[in-house]
Structure formats: C-alpha cells, structure tokens
Amino acid sequence: GFAKLDTHRGIRQGMAEVIYGAGKTKEQILKIAQAMVEEREKTVLITRMSKEAAEYVGASLDLHYDDLSRTGIVGQIPKPDGVGKIVVATGGTSDMPVAEEAALTAQVYGNEVVRLYDVGVAGMHRLMDHIEDIMSARVIVAIAGMEGALASVIGGMADCPVIAVPTSVGYGANFGGLSALLSMLNSCASGISVVNIDNGFGAGYLASMINHLEGRKE
Amino acid sequence: GFAKLDTHRGIRQGMAEVIYGAGKTKEQILKIAQAMVEEREKTVLITRMSKEAAEYVGASLDLHYDDLSRTGIVGQIPKPDGVGKIVVATGGTSDMPVAEEAALTAQVYGNEVVRLYDVGVAGMHRLMDHIEDIMSARVIVAIAGMEGALASVIGGMADCPVIAVPTSVGYGANFGGLSALLSMLNSCASGISVVNIDNGFGAGYLASMINHLEGRKE
Amino acid sequence: GFAKLDTHRGIRQGMAEVIYGAGKTKEQILKIAQAMVEEREKTVLITRMSKEAAEYVGASLDLHYDDLSRTGIVGQIPKPDGVGKIVVATGGTSDMPVAEEAALTAQVYGNEVVRLYDVGVAGMHRLMDHIEDIMSARVIVAIAGMEGALASVIGGMADCPVIAVPTSVGYGANFGGLSALLSMLNSCASGISVVNIDNGFGAGYLASMINHLEGRKE
Amino acid sequence: GFAKLDTHRGIRQGMAEVIYGAGKTKEQILKIAQAMVEEREKTVLITRMSKEAAEYVGASLDLHYDDLSRTGIVGQIPKPDGVGKIVVATGGTSDMPVAEEAALTAQVYGNEVVRLYDVGVAGMHRLMDHIEDIMSARVIVAIAGMEGALASVIGGMADCPVIAVPTSVGYGANFGGLSALLSMLNSCASGISVVNIDNGFGAGYLASMINHLEGRKE
Amino acid sequence: GFAKLDTHRGIRQGMAEVIYGAGKTKEQILKIAQAMVEEREKTVLITRMSKEAAEYVGASLDLHYDDLSRTGIVGQIPKPDGVGKIVVATGGTSDMPVAEEAALTAQVYGNEVVRLYDVGVAGMHRLMDHIEDIMSARVIVAIAGMEGALASVIGGMADCPVIAVPTSVGYGANFGGLSALLSMLNSCASGISVVNIDNGFGAGYLASMINHLEGRKE
Amino acid sequence: GFAKLDTHRGIRQGMAEVIYGAGKTKEQILKIAQAMVEEREKTVLITRMSKEAAEYVGASLDLHYDDLSRTGIVGQIPKPDGVGKIVVATGGTSDMPVAEEAALTAQVYGNEVVRLYDVGVAGMHRLMDHIEDIMSARVIVAIAGMEGALASVIGGMADCPVIAVPTSVGYGANFGGLSALLSMLNSCASGISVVNIDNGFGAGYLASMINHLEGRKE
Amino acid sequence: GFAKLDTHRGIRQGMAEVIYGAGKTKEQILKIAQAMVEEREKTVLITRMSKEAAEYVGASLDLHYDDLSRTGIVGQIPKPDGVGKIVVATGGTSDMPVAEEAALTAQVYGNEVVRLYDVGVAGMHRLMDHIEDIMSARVIVAIAGMEGALASVIGGMADCPVIAVPTSVGYGANFGGLSALLSMLNSCASGISVVNIDNGFGAGYLASMINHLEGRKE
Amino acid sequence: GFAKLDTHRGIRQGMAEVIYGAGKTKEQILKIAQAMVEEREKTVLITRMSKEAAEYVGASLDLHYDDLSRTGIVGQIPKPDGVGKIVVATGGTSDMPVAEEAALTAQVYGNEVVRLYDVGVAGMHRLMDHIEDIMSARVIVAIAGMEGALASVIGGMADCPVIAVPTSVGYGANFGGLSALLSMLNSCASGISVVNIDNGFGAGYLASMINHLEGRKE
Numbered sequence A, B, C, D, E, F, G, H: 001g002f003a004k005l006d007t008h009r010g011i012r013q014g015m016a017e018v019i020y021g022a023g024k025t026k027e028q029i030l031k032i033a034q035a036m037v038e039e040r041e042k043t044v045l046i047t048r049m050s051k052e053a054a055e056y057v058g059a060s061l062d063l064h065y066d067d068l069s070r071t072g073i074v075g076q077i078p079k080p081d082g083v084g085k086i087v088v089a090t091g092g093t094s095d096m097p098v099a100e101e102a103a104l105t106a107q108v109y110g111n112e113v114v115r116l117y118d119v120g121v122a123g124m125h126r127l128m129d130h131i132e133d134i135m136s137a138r139v140i141v142a143i144a145g146m147e148g149a150l151a152s153v154i155g156g157m158a159d160c161p162v163i164a165v166p167t168s169v170g171y172g173a174n175f176g177g178l179s180a181l182l183s184m185l186n187s188c189a190s191g192i193s194v195v196n197i198d199n200g201f202g203a204g205y206l207a208s209m210i211n212h213l214e215g216r217k218e
Ligand SMILES: Nc1ncnc2c1ncn2[C@@H]1O[C@H](COP(=O)(O)O)[C@@H](O)[C@H]1O
Pocket: A188, A189, A190, B018, B019, B020, B021, B047, B048, B199, B200, B201, B202, H093
C-alpha cells in the first residue's frame, strides 16, 4: 500500500525533512518544524525562508540561517555518506543564491560538496583551473542564468551526470529564465538533464539521490 | 588536455558510438558508420534514421533497424553490465517511438531495460500493476505527451532518479510538446529532471550513465 | 426579450448575488452591497475583497470575511439544496485561497461541499485515503498549480464531471499558471474541463449549476 | 481497488467504447475494434479516423463513417436516454468538423442533440432565431474559432452549463487556436468551462456525462 | 519638405496638442505644457499623468484633471466640429479608465462623444438598449478586456468603422491583455481594426480623424 | 430587430457580396456564388480561392481570377463612388499577394485605388518619390512583413487614417507575422490601427467603409 | 593559455574596467572598484548603479554619477582615440537612459560620441536634420522601444554598421521590449545587428570595438 | 537627397548585387539577374535559390550554384580587399548551410574567409585546435543552433566583434531557433551582436562591412 511506500522513503532519504517556506507564515513554519523535530529528531531543511521567519523560528529552535539563499537548517548537518563528491558550479556570482540552496540541500542530505562559483564561459580559464574537480565529480550541478552555456561546456568535459539549473538572473530577452532554460534543454552535450528555473533544492536533492546510489551487490 | 578527455570518454562509455541521423544523407550515414565499424569494432547506434537510409546502410552493413523509433543498430547489442535495471515507462501507446529510442539507446550502452508502456494516469491501475518494477528500478525514464502527469505520479512513488521526457504527442494547446515540458519542469515530486521534447536518446544515455555509476571503493 | 432572461436567471440561481471586488473601492463595494441587500434580501458574495474593504463594509453590514480567499459574505449561507455533494480538492496547501473561493461560492449558492486539501500527486496515498469521497461526488473541482497533474489523476478515477482550476502557485517555468493550465487542457482523462487560472469563483459557480440540475421529469 | 473502478466506469458509461484513431494504423484500429465488438457487443466510436482506415475497417465491420469529422461508428447509435437535450452550436461553417465530432460522440453515448451551426456573433440574428433551443438546453457545447466570442454570448443568455471548444480555424494571429482558447478562458459570463482546442470528443463526452446526471433520490 | 508636413498637420488637427505623460517628471510636463500654451493658445491634452503631476501642473496652469483615466486638459475643450457622433463603448466598468482616455481625447479634438459603459456580452440586453446609438454612430470605439467579444458583437451590428481597444483588465490567462488583443484581431466581423492594449488615446485620436473626414467636394 | 439590420447592411455596402474561399470545396463555392448572382445581380468577391476552384467556377460563371492574391471576382467591378482615393502600399514585393487582396476588395466595393508597391524603409527614397500620393490619400493601407516599419513611417507622414496589415512574409524570428504585428500595434505614430496578419480583405473592406463616409448633411 | 588571453584583452581594451552593478550591494561595489583603482589606475565604469550606491561609493572614491542612466564613472574619461565618431540615436526621449548607458560606455572606452535623441520615425524630419551625422558616422547605435522602426530607417540610410538596441519602453503589446526586439531582428535593411533589450552597455562596448579597428598594415 | 545615398551605397559596397531568391519565380530571378549583369557588370549573389531555379538561370547565365546553402553566384568572386580575415564558425555540421550562405556572401563582397565548422562546445577541443584563427580574426561569424553556446564561448576568447547567427537546427524545445536566439541575445560575453535566425546573408554582409572599415586617415 501507499503508507508503506512512505515509510520506505523515510528510511531511504535518511535523516532530513524539508519545508518549502514560500507562501507559509512564520507561525506555520515554526509549527511544522517543531512537529518534525519532536517526532523524529531529524535535521530539518527550510527553503525560501524570509529573514523575518528565520528570526521568529530561531527564537524557539536551534536554526542556522543562510542569508544569501534564504535557507534555514534546524539541527546538525550530517556527516557526508555519499559515494563521491558533488560539484556545484555557477556561471556568475548572481547565481549564488540558487547555488547555495542546491549546495546546502546536498549537505543536509549527507553529501560532500565542492563549490565552483563564477566560472562561466565568458571567463573560461577560471573553469579550466578547476578541471580536476570536474573530472572527478560523481555528479555536477551546473547553475547559470542568461545564456546558460555553462551546462553545455561542463557537459562536454565531464563524464558524469550533469543537472542543469537555469536561473532567472538577467534582464531583457531572458524572460525570467526562459533563455537559460531553453538553452539547457537544447544542449548538444550528452548526459545533461534540467530542473525548473531557480530550483536549487530540486537539483541538490536529485544530486544527492544519484550520489547515494550504491554499486553492484556481489 | 582536451584530447585526453576524449579518449577517457571513449573508454568510459564502453563499446558504443552514436550517429544522429537527422539531416544526414544515407551516403553520409553509411560512410560514418563504416569508419566507426572499421576503426574500433564497436556497436554503432543510429538515431532518427529514415527507412530509406536503413535499407541503404543495411545493404553494406549488418544493421538491425527498428521501424517504430527509426533507430538503427550496427553490430551486437552488448550484454548488460549496468548496476540495476532501467524502467522505461510511457503514458500512452503514441509515446512508444520515443520510448524505443530511449530503450534501445540504453540497451546499446549495456543496460537491462524493463518496458512499461501505456501506463498513463487516465488508467492508473495499469501503473499499479507494475509497482514492483517501479520500486526496484535503479533509474526510471518517464515518457509522456499531453499533460505529462506520468512523471509526477511515478516520481511520487519511486525513490530512484526519474528522467522525464516530454513528447510532442497531442494536439491543440499542447503546442508541440510544450504542455508536457512545462508540466514536467514544474513537477512537485522530488528526484525528477527533464530532457528535451522527444529526446529519447538523451534520456537513455543519461539513464545508462547513472546505472553504470559504481559504489564506494573500499 | 432580454429583461425576461435576466429575471429568469435571478430565480434560477436562487438567493445569491455576487460582486467582483477587484478594482472596486471599498465605498463602491459597500454601496453595491447595500443596494442588493435592501432590494432583494439575498446573500451577497464578494470575491477578491481586500481586508481593508472588509473592515469598511463590515462596519455597516453583517459581513463574514474569509482572510485566506479574500471572500466576503453578507447575510446567511443558505441550506444546501443541491442534488449531491461537491468535492473541492487541491494539490497543495498553497492552492487553498483559490479553493476557498470555490468552496464558499458553492456554499453560497446552496451546495454541500467536501474539502480535500493537499492531496497532490507527490503524496498520492493521501488522495487514496479519500477515494470514497471522490467516487461519490456529483461534481469535483480539482485545483492545482505547478504541474496540474491532480486533475488528470482525479479525472482518471472519478465518473463525474471534473472542473479543473489551474493556479498561479509555483515559480520559474510555471509562468504565472501557464504550466498547470496547459497540463489541464491536455488531460488525457475524459470528463474534464477547465476554467481560467485562479478562477475559484467560476469553478464554484459552475459546480453549483451542475449540482442543481434536476433529473427526468416524469 | 482500481480494477473495480474500471468495471464501475464500464457500467456507468453505458454501451459505448472509444478509439482515438490519430497515430494508429488501420490494422491496429481494426484489431482493437474487433476485440471490443466481440467481447462486449457495444457501439464503438472511432475519432480522428482517416478515410483510408474507414475503408479498411468497413470491409470487416459494420461501420458508419462521417467524412466531415472523420468519425467512425461501429454498431448502432443507441436510443437517447439522457435527461434533456444537448445543443451543439458553432460560430461558422468551418467549425463543423469539430462540431460533428462532439455531436456524434454525444449521440453514441445516448443523447438527443440539437445542432445550431453557423450562428456566430457577426450574424447574431441567426443565433436569436434559435433562442428557444438555447434556453431549453440542459447543456450547451459552444464551438468557435477566430475570436471565440460565441461562448461568451451563449453563456450570457443561457442558464445551463456551457462547454466551450476553441477551434484552430482561422489564420494569422489566431496561432492555431490560441486566440479562441484565451478568449474562452477569459469569458466574463458565468457557467462556462473550456476543453482543448479542436477537442470535439472531450466536449461531447462531458456534455453526455452532465446530461445523464440524475436528480435527487427521494 | 518635412517641416511643411508638420505645419500641415498642425492645421488639420486643429487646436489640440498632446503630451504623453508616462515616464516624464512633473517638472518636464509643466515646462512642455507651458511652452505649448504660450506659443499657440491651444488646448493641451496630457495622458498618463499622475495625480501628483496634476497637482503640480495645476498650480501654474488652468488644468482639468480626470482621476479615472489619469488625463489632464489645459485650456478649454473645443466645440464639437466633427461630422457625426463617436460612440465609446466598454464591456465592463473596469475598462472605464481606458474609455475615458479615449473619450476625452476625442472631445479635445472636437468631437461629440456618446458613452456606453458596461454593455459587455455577458449582459447583452444592456447593449440592446442602446442599439439606436450604435446604429447612428459615425465611428465606434469598442473597449474590452478579458475575452474582448464586445468588438465582434458591435462590429456585427454596426455599419460604421469600429476601432477595437483591448484592455489589460482581467487575470490569469489574459496575460496582460493578450487574450482580448488576439480575440479582436481575429474578429470575424468586418470593419474592425485594433490599436495597442490600453491605448485609449490612439483610439480616440483615430476616431476623431475619421469623424472629421469631409465628404465629396462638388 | 436583427433582420432589419441585415437589410440595412445590404443596402449600405452596395452591390458586392463576399465568399471566404478558404476551406470550401469548389462545388460549395460555385453553389454559393450562383445563388448570390441569381438572387441579387451583384458583384461577388471570392477570397482565398485556389486556382483549381477558379477553373471550376469559371466554367459556369463569368469569373475574373487574380493568381497572385488568389482572388476571384464574378461580375463587373463597379465604377468608383468613394469620396477620395485609397493608397495601398507594401514594403516589399513579397507582400503583393496580400496587397492585391486588399486592392481588389477595395475596387469591388467601389473605390479608386493607388498601388505603391515595394516602397519599404530599406529603400526609403522610393517612398519619397510618391509623397504626393500619400499626402492626398483619404485612407492608406500599409502592408509589410518582417519588421513592419512601413506603417510607422507612412503614419508619421500622412494625416489620414492608416490601416496596417502585417504579413507573414519573412523567416526566423518573424514567427509567422508576429514581428510585424507587434511592431504595428506599438507604432508611435498616431492614426494607425491594425488588422489580422495577411488580412488584405479586412483592410480593403474597412478602407472602403471609411472612404464612403459622407460629410456633414446641411 | 587563457591567462595570456586575459592580459591581451586588458591591453587591447585600454584603460577601462567595468562593474555590472545590478544585484550587488553598495559595499561589494565599493570593494571591487577600490581593488581595480589601486591595482591598475584605470577608469572604472559602473552600470546599473543605484543612487544610494553612488552616494556610498562617492564618499570614498572620485565618482561621477549619471542619474538618468544610473551609470557611475570612477576616474577620468579618456581622450577619444577611436578611428571615427559613434552616433547614438534614440527614437524617443524615454529611450535616453539606455542611450546614456551606451554613450557613456563608448566615451569611457575612448570614443567621440554624437548624441541624436528623439529622432524617431513619427517625426522623421528631425532625423533628416541630422543626416550629415548619420552619413559620416563610423558606427551607429540605434535605440528604440515600441515598434523599433528607427533601426531600419537608419540602416536604410547609412552605410556603416548599425547596432540596434531594443528598449522595454512602451506598454501593452510591447511585452517588455519584445516588439522592438523582433522588429529589429527582422529588419530588411542590411548591416544591422541586435543586442539584448535595454543593453546600452553591450552596444556601447561593441561600437567602441568596431571604432578602434585599425586599417590595413602596410 | 535619397538617390545620392543610393549611388553612394553602390560605390561603397563595391562590385556585388544581391537577389533574395525566396518567393521569387525562376523567371523573375533570371530577369532581375540579367538586368543587373547587363547594366553594371557586377557579381550577382542570389540567396535562397532553389535547385530548379539554379538550373533555369544557369542555362542563360554563368552561374556557380552551391547546393548546401542554396546560393547562386553569377560572375566572378572578386579578389579579397578587406582589412583582415573573417572567421565563420559553426557548432555542428547541420549549421553548414547557413554558414556557407554567410561565407559565400563575405567572399562575394571581397573578403578572405576562414571556415571553422563543427567546433561546438560539446567537443570544445576542436575549437581549441583553431585558437590561432580565432585570435587573429578581424571579425567572427559564430553560427549555432540548439543551445547557441558557441557564440558565448568564442566571444569570451576573442577580442574582435562577434556576429552571432542562431539557426533553426534542432528539435523539441528549440522552437524553430528561439532557444539559440535567446541564448545569444543573453550572452554574458562582450562584443557580441545577433542577426535573425538562419540569416547567413545578413551576417556575411555585416562582417564584410566591418572588415572593410579603414583606419585613421593621417
Ligand atoms: N536523438 C538525439 N538527440 C540529440 N542528440 C543526439 C541524438 N542522437 C544522437 N545525438 C548526439 O549527436 C551526437 C552525434 O552527432 P553527429 O556527429 O551529428 O552524428 C552524439 O554524440 C549525441 O550526443
């Protein structure tokens, strides 16, 4: 039955729970977080959380809040138990809020994360300086706005799965992230897939899932 | 350097080479395929290949051609050497051409594939009949046109990575696959990422990549 | 003539009048509502009403105001006189403002409403827990943002008319509700039709109309 | 369980089965139709069927084929057993293929259908001539391309549910039916809902469902 | 040469000058208006003018300001000298700001204007009550948001030119006026043309131009 | 009543009737045209008529057929009885089919037409050579594809109403006429309105209507 | 290697560095600017800089701030050393913020700039008054919102490269600059290319690059 | 006056004339080409020319026809007289038709062209192999479909102007070249501008214009 599925998922995903903060009041967030904490003693990840909500929740719970990505974490970030490393790369500095949402998500779900920020194609030598990280990653999260070329360039270099995150960073004909989204969907490099615009959480969660896939059972 | 990368990729991706047949003449396809076959004795996968090209290439090379997906394979499909099974699921029967492109790609790259076709949400009991396959897959390719809901439903059940492929199947306000594409990008289930509309090859390739990720080296 | 039509409608739709509050000043709303109340002693439904307008109107009239959906009701909600029950279901909690606009509209027009909130496809067992409600509804209002899959899933289960309401809830490639709208229009389940994005009133009104259709006159 | 649902649906929807002909070969259509006919002695409705397929199927089965809407019917159209009448109205003569798909679908599912074709708003007196039909319908299917105004005009007159079907008829800025679709979704008349562009079947099916809703059980 | 053209235009258009207030500071508006007034003693029309700018300009010049349409007029509205009457009709009350921009523009350019507001298709009898005005107009400005059907309905009745103005009034799938715009462009009635969304000035100006066309010179 | 309106229109529009040929069979066109001819002895204009239909109709009726615009005329083009001249201008030679539809329509409705073809803004001196025609026109139809700038340039010169017709001529980012359509709707020149993409008939008809407006009745 | 490239660029582009101010805090901007100033004694250009940031930075550094375009310049504008003159032209006064961003960028990179503002096609004689400037420019930046016709008109006159900048100025169907963008991309004049909506910096930079191209080396 | 402009242009652009073949009959093309040849003895470039037209024209004139780009050249390609070299680069082999239109256009206008085809970002080492060409170009035409990243990568390396040409090559969410177009417009590299989708001619023409700009006159 479905209830069983749910338990199964609980076990598999380990010690973390997540609250999507957008559109919830600070009181709602606190109440949900408290219920989670009491019941299961897990780490609780809160995404899209306003500073105001963070202050309110922080008064009652042990909350670490990241201003940039507007992410809150109640409890300890667990020791990494994934198979390899997750690289989180961005094209520019303005993509960093989305990148931190991805990186913190991956950490909360038990992954070692290597951050490569501002390595976009207009200054590709910065990307080249980190080629070792890219070649040794188990999964890469490539985050870019504007023309979104970073995903294709990384995808052309690396042999591991690349999760592309278009961001809404830019102006004019980027139409709220559409330009990067279409660019990434049309990448001619193989091994790339795409999540929603600005969806750092989704990318970090999927990267963690892939990084926790175990090998053959012999 | 870059040349090294390329060799590396050759080794990692195993014994298969791919030719994207769209926009190539039958003569071009034959020539490229022959060069590949001679040089490295690999299996050669040819996607988006017309029947006419298949007949032309088949006269000179040992070609297996799949009408439905318009995919050609020169040489033997290798023994599966992936870690687990790849489930390829479709919402309807009209999505089968894209699904076969994905499934054959996965097979050519050395994967065991379980096909679950026509299990869309309008007849969800058919999906339920195969819940064991879904729960035991290592990676799932969820293919659907029209409203694209299949990806969300499967993503809500399964704990493994789900690669969603929107198809251009439908009419009216599906706008060539846009409805399924947007639907899949906006999925509220976690662990889902999306490739381009009708991109069966891309999904099969990425699924294979994930299915060949090895576990911890102890 | 047309005047006759109008009277007819008044009778058929029973005791309720509606004011669309968006773009009206609080003074305008009060004036219209007072005229309605005095003239015909009906229940008056005010949609898209700001809190400020509610306070202003509430000072002069007996107003019940619902914060969440920003709906005001002057006078009594009538006893349900519809044929069956209307189920109002949502994919997530963020769809609740639209859902309450639909539910209150249906109640004001004389219907018994069953609310099934947060039963989206990412946690489908919650939907399954309420299958009895779904199977016994006379008409269902299915409200969802993001990928809008709820309408298809409910439409695949139920045998009654399903009115789908896309919401603007989400971010990125949902483009203000477009993703859910297209998804619902392309549903491969039968018996589904769609109203405008966030149009809870329209769905509740139509559901009431269907629920008041009488049977054969023998 | 789900199997039960399916049987339930079979019973409720009466004696008709439907095959969506688009993208199916004539051999596939014949095979599916024969299986349906043998197993349950029902009427079989085949939509989006090519003339060629009709000739092929007609050689083996008792098929009535309608050229205009490309609809085939195997077996007898049943006696109407709905509660009232369904009006199918179109704005122009070019909308008739979609209208016939809707009308034949409604007939196959046991409804009496009144056809009001070419009554669009540019010649509204033609619509006025049939006001009795409109006022006495139990449900109306309003079909229009170009500016789609028919649905709003009918919706403003009638007190019954109106199912609007945008068609792809037109040129230039109608963008394959988008103009009529948006127009209908934005109708300021109440009691209107919309199905996909050119989806005559969906409208006819839903109209039948509404027309078979029974009254209060006393 | 071009200078001559300009003078010609000045003469032909009579006594009015126009300032497009959007994006101009109150100081800029005052300065331009003063220059116009001093030089030629004309009426000056200021569109898209903020209340704040109106107060500022009103302190120095004899300004009449219309709150609803945010239109200012310096100097006297001239006596009508057009050939016939201009009807300005709206679908709803929310279209009135655009309508007043059109009506005041027409008046400033010397036209008699008949206002028919809130005569949309959902309550068509209100339109019918004014059929005499419509049949005797020399040119009609039809203003509507949402589904924009008003233009088609009026175009189907009247024999004079109809200038359709889509408004951005509405929500959801009206996409800032796109639904009404496409609807009006696709009108199947003859004699209709369209101006930009919310462009009351453009419609009023063109209506005046048509209404000042003189007859045959014998 | 409505019937009266219709007669009124017949009288006012003079001696011409129109058949929209798109989507009609040659037999249908002949039948409608014959009925029109017999009943009222008018000129009959047939737009969007295939060559094949023209040959078929021409065998039975006195038909003049224009290949370029695919327009047929049964009967005599009447003597011009409009007040002034209508200028029909195009940006390029590829816009000529639409232009001829407009020009022939205007002629059939009794207008003198001046054709200015291929006077687009990339070679503006050609436009300047005809400035007399432009300054003395009573109404101008400005037809252009690609960037549609012609309408603005002409609108900036002329003092008469300009009816802009975007065409689908072009490629790439013209998106079937969208670029010219948006360009024309956003024209910063006054006195311009727009009809649907490629709608030569609509422009010619409206131009005729304006050109037949009589002056003051003294 | 890449580092070498970077130095090369530094030399070639001369003495200027640029900071894209959007999305950066005033503290970040100051810090980056100070680093640049100290290290290399260049002019620093800061685009998209808020007034608040300008005040903050101006307290520590010698900053010239332009309100209109929100551009800051630290240090001296260098003497022009380009080959010819750059003309920056705008259609209207509302395009001036974008134009000043372009013009100041060009000046900072060492160019003589001729400003031709408000010379749009609705008042083309103003453009004609400056034909000498246009004919003698080495490169022209043509900036326009709304219908964007200016680029085509200038492109049709001039023989030098024209860089078109669509602006988001306008309302309604200009959809944030889309109308001007499409118009400019579809220009039928030769020698025109386009940068992103509102991208004054990009146009000024490219114009400078072209204006610094040296002739043949003999 | 304008005529003078035209002559000026003739001189400046040298010995070539261009016919845009799309939508012209073979007879029309021959006639125009013959007129050009007779009158001025120039090279005539014919773009978008069908094979059939080429055969027809080739029977009367000395025509060189390029199958791939569907470009015809009557007369001799002149000796290059530009200042430097023009690099024409493509992402894939499928972009070659557009590239050859650009390259042949540039050659016809007197430029030395270096072709770098199939150097897209998915195999970036191929691009690296040609870095000398890129660094020494005077102007680069970067042509790519799908994600269009090539323009950004080249723009990040080179110091010369880059003209980006999006192509319609691809499928699914590339929407006829929209993905590459948006990507290129949003490039974060400086010195890039964009022409219309598939507009090889426009890019080649502009590149030639830039390459013929002479240096300082001392
Ligand atoms: N269906 C497909 N969709 C997208 N890319 C493909 C497809 N099939 C093959 N490819 C890609 O095309 C490349 C081969 O392209 P080509 O050199 O043109 O044959 C492969 O490396 C794949 O990455």
